[in-house]
Amino acid sequence: THSSLYQQLGGAHKIAEIVENFVYEIEYDPQILPYFEGSNIDRFKQKLTEQICFLSGGPCEYTGDSMTQVHTGMNITEAHFNRTVDLLINAMNKANVSHRLQNQLLAKLAPTRKEMLYL
Numbered sequence: 001t002h003s004s005l006y007q008q009l010g011g012a013h014k015i016a017e018i019v020e021n022f023v024y025e026i027e028y029d030p031q032i033l034p035y036f037e038g039s040n041i042d043r044f045k046q047k048l049t050e051q052i053c054f055l056s057g058g059p060c061e062y063t064g065d066s067m068t069q070v071h072t073g074m075n076i077t078e079a080h081f082n083r084t085v086d087l088l089i090n091a092m093n094k095a096n097v098s099h100r101l102q103n104q105l106l107a108k109l110a111p112t113r114k115e116m117l118y119l
């Protein structure tokens, strides 16, 4: 079958749960939280939800800014990037996403790495 990653994940409902959990993880991470001080968290949630929906083949457009635009000036290190990915994995674990689907989603997001490090 050719059901999209979006469908396999469980659609909008599951993506919303992942994003909620991810924001929760960030809020409790002393290394990553400082990056988000002064950010509009509602916008972050909305745009990240769109991006995950779009990248997983769901019926969404991404209406946010480019990854380079958004993350420029943050000087994100490799360690902090990797830490953020760990927080996303925690978020997916808490949402009961299988490791197979986690890996597929991470593979879609991984290429953004080079668009945001050390900018």
Ligand code: HEM
Pocket: 032, 035, 036, 037, 038, 039, 040, 043, 044, 047, 048, 051, 063, 064, 065, 066, 070, 071, 074, 076, 080, 081, 082, 084, 109, 110, 112, 113, 116
């Ligand atoms: C898989 C890697 C990542 C993805 C896919 C991602 C995606 C996004 C998206 C979609 C937005 C919203 C864009 C918009 O508002 O138009 C955003 C914003 C943001 N990201 Fe990332 N991000 C990633 C990694 C990181 C890392 C590693 C950090 C810092 C350690 C970070 C810090 C931020 C912050 C602070 C904002 C809010 C910016 C603002 O207030 O305008 N992101 N990111």
